[in-house]
Amino acid sequence: DTGVSQDPRHKITKRGQNVTFRCDPISEHNRLYWYRQTLGQGPEFLTYFQNEAQLEKSRLLSDRFSAERPKGSFSTLEIQRTEQGDSAMYLCASSPPWGQGNTGELFFGEGSRLTVL
Amino acid sequence: AQSVAQPEDQVNVAEGNPLTVKCTYSVSGNPYLFWYVQYPNRGLQFLLKYITGDNLVKGSYGFEAEFNKSQTSFHLKKPSALVSDSALYFCAVRVYGNKLVFGAGTILRVKS
Numbered sequence: 001d002t003g004v005s006q007d008p009r010h011k012i013t014k015r016g017q018n019v020t021f022r023c024d025p026i027s028e029h030n031r032l033y034w035y036r037q038t039l040g041q042g043p044e045f046l047t048y049f050q051n052e053a054q055l056e057k058s059r060l061l062s063d064r065f066s067a068e069r070p071k072g073s074f075s076t077l078e079i080q081r082t083e084q085g086d087s088a089m090y091l092c093a094s095s096p097p098w099g100q101g102n103t104g105e106l107f108f109g110e111g112s113r114l115t116v117l
Numbered sequence: 118a119q120s121v122a123q124p125e126d127q128v129n130v131a132e133g134n135p136l137t138v139k140c141t142y143s144v145s146g147n148p149y150l151f152w153y154v155q156y157p158n159r160g161l162q163f164l165l166k167y168i169t170g171d172n173l174v175k176g177s178y179g180f181e182a183e184f185n186k187s188q189t190s191f192h193l194k195k196p197s198a199l200v201s202d203s204a205l206y207f208c209a210v211r212v213y214g215n216k217l218v219f220g221a222g223t224i225l226r227v228k229s
Contacts, residue, residue, distance in 0.1 A: 042207050042219035103168050104149040104211040108160040
């Protein structure tokens with residue numbers, strides 16, 4: 001079990017550029033979550049998948065944001081036309097299927113820090 | 118809305134002294150409550166959870182938390198603080214869809 005893996009760990013980009021983050025969940029976990037954390041704040045929910053289906057999106061996820069999990073394994077989070085307000089830590093988490101040892105906790109990766117200049 | 122509140126931005130404690138980090142919750146139904154810790158530029162690490170049963174739950178690194186239904190609280194505690202416990206602590210509650218809603222966090226500073 002290698003844990004939740006996120007790539008890249010750090011990304012610096014110029015305003016207006018597109019960026020993509022990747023998340024590899026723990027292998028037997030069917031649920032995958034994206035959160036955003038800005039400085040001095042707690043993580044805020046963005047979206048989550050059960051297998052390949054995106055079941056919920058927060059209103060924080062503007063049209064410039066898109067997340068996919070095409071084969072129910074890894075996921076990508078793309079931000080188009082980045083703005084300075086997008087600067088944050090993007091956290092990925094996963095959890096096992098309900099009833100298979102899932103008692104609610106999420107297992108987080110180390111995060112991908114985005115800086116938009 | 119279901120939420121948690123962490124009333125203290127920062128808690129300072131001397132090494133060896135007991136520590137408490139406060140959390141109150143607002144949920145409908147029975148709460149599933151969690152504590153996570155975050156070190157600088159790192160992800161969140163799970164510490165402990167309350168699902169049901171004993172009101173005092175024990176977790177990693179000597180931490181424990183007390184669930185109090187009448188006060189809607191879930192305070193994190195440790196009998197003897199270590200300098201290495203200095204970090205950012207988050208309380209969270211499970212809501213519909215197995216999502217977690219987090220508090221704003223409390224910085225714990227343990228001084229030697």
